[in-house]
Amino acid sequence: SAPRTVLLTGAAGGVGTRMRELLPGYGWTLRLLDMHPVPDAPDAHVLDLGTADTDALRTAVRGVAAIVHLAGISLESTFEKILAANIRGTYALYEAARAEGVRRVVFASSNHAVGFTPVPADGAGLIPPDTPHRPDTFYGLSKSFGEDLAQLYRDRHGIETVSVRIGSCQPAPTSVRGLSTWLSFGDCARLFHAALTAPDVGHTVVYGSSANTRLWWDLAPARALGYAPRDDSEPYAAELIAQHGELDTGNPEQAHLGGEFCTHPPRWPH
Ligand code: 15L
Numbered sequence: 078s079a080p081r082t083v084l085l086t087g088a089a090g091g092v093g094t095r096m097r098e099l100l101p102g103y104g105w106t107l108r109l110l111d112m113h114p115v116p117d118a119p120d121a122h123v124l125d126l127g128t129a130d131t132d133a134l135r136t137a138v139r140g141v142a143a144i145v146h147l148a149g150i151s152l153e154s155t156f157e158k159i160l161a162a163n164i165r166g167t168y169a170l171y172e173a174a175r176a177e178g179v180r181r182v183v184f185a186s187s188n189h190a191v192g193f194t195p196v197p198a199d200g201a202g203l204i205p206p207d208t209p210h211r212p213d214t215f216y217g218l219s220k221s222f223g224e225d226l227a228q229l230y231r232d233r234h235g236i237e238t239v240s241v242r243i244g245s246c247q248p249a250p251t252s253v254r255g256l257s258t259w260l261s262f263g264d265c266a267r268l269f270h271a272a273l274t275a276p277d278v279g280h281t282v283v284y285g286s287s288a289n290t291r292l293w294w295d296l297a298p299a300r301a302l303g304y305a306p307r308d309d310s311e312p313y314a315a316e317l318i319a320q321h322g323e324l325d326t327g328n329p330e331q332a333h334l335g336g337e338f339c340t341h342p343p344r345w346p347h
Contacts, residue, residue: 080142081104081105081106081142082105082106082107082108082140082141082142083100083105083106083107083108083141083142083143083144083145083273084107084108084109084110084137084138084141084143084144084145084179085097085100085107085108085109085110085144085145085147086110086111086126086144086145086146086147086148086170087110087111087146087147087148087149087185088107088109088110088111088115088118088121088147089111089113089114089115089116089121090111090147090148090151091151091246091247092147092185092243092246092262092265093111093147093148095262095265095266096145096147096262096265096266096269097109097115097118099262099263099265099266100145100266100269100270102266103266103270105270105273108120108122108137108141109121109122110122110123110124110126110137110148111123111148112124112125112126112148122136122137124137125162125166126148126149126162126165126166126167126169126170127161127162127165127166127169128161129169131169131172131173131176134169134170134172134173135173135176135177137173138170138173138174138177138179139177140177141179142179142180142181142273143179143180143181143182143183143273144170144174144179144181144182144183145182145183145185145269145273146167146170146182146183146184146185147185148162148166148170149162149163149166149167149185149219150162150163150216150219150345151216151345152216152342152343152344152345153214153215153216153338153342153343153344153345154215154216154344154345155215156215158345159215159216159218159219160219163216163219163220163222163223164219164222164223167184167219167222167223167226168226170182171226171227171230171236174230174236175230175234175236179236180235180236180237181236181237181238181273181278182227182230182236182237182238182239183238183239183241183269183272183273184223184224184227184238184239184240184241185241185243186220186223186224186240186241186242186243186282187216187217187220187242187243188242188243188244188258188284188294188334188335189212189213189214189216189217189220189335189338190210190211190212190217190218190220190221190224190242191204191208191209191210191211191212191217191242191334191335192211192212192213192214192217192333192334192335192336192338192339193211193212193213193333193334193335193339194208194211194333194334195326195332195333195334196257196293196324196326196331196332196333196334197293198326202295203292203293203294203295204284204293204294204295204334205294205295205298206242206282206283206284206294206295206298207282210224213333213335213338213339213342214335214338214342216338216342216345217335217338220242223240224240224280224282227240227280228280231279231280237277237278237279237280238278238280238281239272239275239278239280239281239282239283239302240280240281240282240283241268241269241272241283241284241285241299242282242283242284242285242294243260243265243285244257244258244259244260244284244285244286244294245258245259245260246260246261246262246265246285247259247260248262249313250310250313250317251317252317252321252336253317253318253321253322253323253324253331254324254331254336255310255313255317256289256290256291256310256311256313256314256317256324257286257289257291257292257293257310257324258286258289258293258334258336259286259287259289259308259310259313260285260286260287261287261307261308263307263308264286264287264288264304264306264307264308265285267304267305267306267307268283268285268299268302268304268306271299271302271303271304272302272304274303275301275302275303278302281298281302282298283296283298283299283302283304284296284298284299285299286306287306287307287308287309287310288306288307288308288309289309289310289311290309290310290311290314291310291311291314293334294334
């Protein structure tokens with residue numbers, strides 16, 4: 078087996094594409110998986126986790142030290158599509174990991190697992206990872222499920238997972254909400270590397286953001302894994318606030334961590 082080889086699922090996606098560039102810089106050799114062909118990666122495992130046969134999936138995970146699981150629908154969709162891609166897909170991946178003896182998963186959970194949590198008032202405490210699940214969509218529900226699945230595989234089978242409730246992993250924040258939720262690509266790679274290397278994580282849930290001045294949730298659990306974020310969205314604040322106005326938690330679209338996912342969720346186009 079290859080101690081520094083990581084299987085990256087969703088390797089052709091928005092976050093996966095950037096992690097393909099950045100994670101090798103931390104010494105990881107990547108094996109790639111996606112339902113779509115991965116550009117410039119003829120060796121990628123091209124399969125749909127929701128429908129793949131067991132043998133193909135076991136072959137994809139065989140011998141890796143860990144899995145970074147990004148694959149899935151990343152916006153709201155029909156329950157049936159979420160069920161196949163995110164719920165069955167994540168189950169199938171863990172089952173293959175169990176069968177092949179893979180010991181560590183980094184799961185791309187989402188703030189939308191707790192999206193209906195109210196934005197903390199000024200001076201109130203930051204939201205901790207053990208706040209109750211309050212999914213804001215079927216998409217968020219699939220992330221709540223993934224976190225519970227990770228706990229099950231930890232307790233029954235000893236597979237360790239860091240569930241990272243990613244905020245908004247984009248080149249730059251694009252909304253006033255994003256000033257609180259932004260995760261730069263560089264910090265995302267730093268956090269995934271910490272989650273891959275921290276000892277004895279059991280099942281640990283952390284938030285995934287840069288060190289934003291306007292954070293809503295507690296990054297201490299991520300820092301405890303060794304994550305040292307370098308970015309802060311604050312330099313984008315003046316322009317975004319001039320354009321859109323200050324955050325207004327009296328507006329239902331801005332009242333909860335999940336933002337517009339709570340009122341009119343963006344939908345998966347495919
Ligand atoms: C997510 O979970 C989505 O995958 C992403 O597209 C963003 O919308 C992000 O959350 C967010 O909350 O900004």
